[in-house]
Every structure is written in C-alpha cells, then in structure tokens.
Amino acid sequence: MPEEAPAPLRIAVIGFDHWYAAIPFARRVAADPAARLVALVDRDPARTAHVAHLTGCTRTSTDPATVLSDPDVDAIACFTSVDQNPELCVAAARAGKHIVSVKPLALTLADADRVVAEVERAGIVFVPSESRHTSPLALRLRELLDSGRLGEPRAGTFAMDSGLPSAWPGSTEGPGWWADPARTAGGAWIDHAVYQIDRVQALFRSPVAHVTGTVGNLVHPGLPVEDYGHAVFTLESGAVVTVEDTWIAPPGTSSTRALVVGSEGAVQYSTATGTLGFAPKGGEWAFSRLPDDTFDTLDVLLAAVREGTAPRSTVRTARQTLATCLAFYAAVRG
Known part of the structure; x- marks a missing residue:
C-alpha cells in the first residue's frame, strides 16, 4: 500500500503589526496543501477579519493564549511589533510549538538570549523571517560562491531605499509602530538591514x-527614528x-x-533594473534576468519539521543579526 501523506502542519499567525510579511505568509499557508492555517490572532478584530477574508480562515481571536495553549496548533508565526515578540516566542517554545519569528527577534540581547535558551531547551524549529536561503536569487548567489567563480569575497555593498512604511494597507496614518522607539530597536536602517546582514553572513562567512x-x-x-542609515563593517577576514x-x-x-x-x-543585482550581472x-x-528573491519561511519551516532539513539560519543566527545591528547603533552614538 502507498504511504499516507503526512498530516498538514497546523499553523496559527499571531499579530499583523508587520503586515507586509504576515499577510503574504498567511495566504501562502492557506494555499499550501502541506500546511493548514488554523487561526488568526491580533488585538484588532478588524485586522483579523480582513485576513480571514483573504485566506478563508474562520478561527480568529484577540488573545494569543488561545493558540499558545492549544494542542491542535503545531507552529506559530509571530508578526507582532518587535517588543511583543520575545514573550510570545518563549511561551510558544515552552508549549512545544515551532516558530516563525518577526525580524529582529527582540529589542535587546537579554531578551534574545531568553528566546535562544527556550528554543534550544524545547528542541523546536525556529525560522527567522529575515532569512532567505532557498529563494532563486539566494541559490544563485550560493552557487557562484560554492563553485569558486567568485573566489574569496573581498567587498560587498548592500542597499535598499523605500518610502515610509504604512501602518496598514492603504493607511494614511503614517508608519505606526515602525517609528515608535519603544516598540522597535531603530528605524529605516534596521528595518531592512536585518535581511542584508543575514545574507552577508551566508556569503562572507566571517x-x-x-x-x-x-x-x-x-x-x-x-x-523619532532615523530615515537613513549607512553602516561600514570590517569582517575578521579583512573584507x-x-x-x-x-x-x-x-x-x-x-x-x-x-x-x-x-x-x-564579481556579482551585482538590482530590483530597479531587474537584472543580475556576473563578471569574471x-x-x-x-547580465541576465534577476531571479526572484521570494520569502521562503514557510518552505523552510515545512522542510525542517517534515523532512528534518535544518534551516540555514536559526535562532542563534537571528540573535547574531540583532547583535550586529545593535553594535552599529552603539557605534554611531559614540
């Protein structure tokens, strides 16, 4: 007899503060036969109703405890503002639930260390949402590096320019929590630097x-937070x-x-021109068409839980990314 397919991974999404990531993630879970979107949780019922309409998920709540204590939930994806994330991750780990975490995982290293300790004690899978290692672009960059065609990485320039974030799709209320120093570790720089630092760690390995x-x-x-940030990192390799x-x-x-x-x-890429270039x-x-750099957090979570494929970025990677970001802010403060 053919083997039965494994049961879908039952996932609850907690928080829609970081809606740019949360809504696409919820829609992907709802569309993937290997997963099941079992609950949507947010302090604002209007936001969960909006996402419920997009995904068809019928279970909504304003209380994270309803899913953290539920044995029928296998994993949580936490997309609250950063200040709320550590407590939710600690509670999820203690309940034995796998985690997809908002970026960065905490405001302070002390809180990050609490998450690391509980995740490792529980032995659950933790996927940082700032990591992208299996997107077509990430795989292409890794192939160039692993093949030796780039040689030893000596220098890198990574940049992202955007307008102010919106508190909610279509909102005219401004950036909301993204610009609240009590709820985030910084402004424009850390908002996207976390993605680039994770990629730098993967490519430069120093x-x-x-x-x-x-x-x-x-x-x-x-x-009240910066709209511009520029960091210069010297790595132990000299790059x-x-x-x-x-x-x-x-x-x-x-x-x-x-x-x-x-x-x-050398390799370069630009979303403005849609190209990836390589020069020996x-x-x-x-130049060729730029490969997609799609978010792969659900794929990584499913591969880790169902197939035992270890994520390339872990809770310790997320902790190191936060440490690098906080070191930058400390340096510019003098």
Whole structure:
C-alpha cells in the first residue's frame, strides 16, 4: 500500500503589526496543501477579519493564549511589533510549538538570549523571517560562491531605499509602530538591514570585527527614528561590507541593489533594473534576468519539521543579526 501523506502542519499567525510579511505568509499557508492555517490572532478584530477574508480562515481571536495553549496548533508565526515578540516566542517554545519569528527577534540581547535558551531547551524549529536561503536569487548567489567563480569575497555593498512604511494597507496614518522607539530597536536602517546582514553572513562567512557608520533624518526630520542609515563593517577576514537602508525614496517605491566583489569575479543585482550581472576576473559583465528573491519561511519551516532539513539560519543566527545591528547603533552614538 502507498504511504499516507503526512498530516498538514497546523499553523496559527499571531499579530499583523508587520503586515507586509504576515499577510503574504498567511495566504501562502492557506494555499499550501502541506500546511493548514488554523487561526488568526491580533488585538484588532478588524485586522483579523480582513485576513480571514483573504485566506478563508474562520478561527480568529484577540488573545494569543488561545493558540499558545492549544494542542491542535503545531507552529506559530509571530508578526507582532518587535517588543511583543520575545514573550510570545518563549511561551510558544515552552508549549512545544515551532516558530516563525518577526525580524529582529527582540529589542535587546537579554531578551534574545531568553528566546535562544527556550528554543534550544524545547528542541523546536525556529525560522527567522529575515532569512532567505532557498529563494532563486539566494541559490544563485550560493552557487557562484560554492563553485569558486567568485573566489574569496573581498567587498560587498548592500542597499535598499523605500518610502515610509504604512501602518496598514492603504493607511494614511503614517508608519505606526515602525517609528515608535519603544516598540522597535531603530528605524529605516534596521528595518531592512536585518535581511542584508543575514545574507552577508551566508556569503562572507566571517564575523564582524569592527563597525562604523552614520544615521540621520534626511527627508523626515520630525520622525523619532532615523530615515537613513549607512553602516561600514570590517569582517575578521579583512573584507569590507557596507549596508545602507533608507525610508527616503518617493512614497510607495522601493528598490534593492547589491554588489559582491571576490578575488576571482564579481556579482551585482538590482530590483530597479531587474537584472543580475556576473563578471569574471579580467572579463566583461554579462547580465541576465534577476531571479526572484521570494520569502521562503514557510518552505523552510515545512522542510525542517517534515523532512528534518535544518534551516540555514536559526535562532542563534537571528540573535547574531540583532547583535550586529545593535553594535552599529552603539557605534554611531559614540
């Protein structure tokens, strides 16, 4: 007799503060036969009703405890504001539930360490939402590195420019929690630097030895957090990497670009032009269509739980990413 397919992984989404990630994640879970979206939780019933309409999920609540204590929930995806995340992750780990976590995982290293301890004690899967290792672009970059065509990475430039985030789709109320210093560790820079730092760790494979840089409010002077940040990281390998992230682009626009220079070649990509380019040492640039850099958190979670494939970024990776970000802010404060 043919083997029975494993039961779908039962997932609850807690919080829609980070709606940019939460809503697409919930829709992906609802559409994937290997998963089941069993509950939506948010303090605002109107937000859960909106996502319920998009996904067909009928169970909604304003109380995270209803799913954290439910034995019929296998995993939680937490997309609250950052200040709320550690307690929810600790509770989920203690309940034996796998976790997809908002980025970054905490405001402080002390809170991050609590999450690390509970996740590792429980032996559950933890997927940081800032990690993308199985997207087509990530796989292409890894192939160039692992094949030796880039050689030893020597320098990197990573940048993302966008307008101010919105508190909710279509909202005119401004950035909401993203600009509240009590609810996030920083502004424009950390908002997207977490993605780039995770990628730098994957490509350069060397710890940070020194960091410097600057932050400012170039377009939004009244904002209580920065709208511009530029970091310069010197790695233990001697490589130098810059990470620039801003909210100074025209409203509603966003673009990402990167350049990695190695001892044997270089690769660059840009979402503005939709191209990926590779140039061997002494050669010319050859460009092709930019591979998708889709979020892969659900794929990684399913592979880890169902097949035992260890995520390339873990709770300790997320903790290190936060530590790198906090070191940058400490450096610019002097």
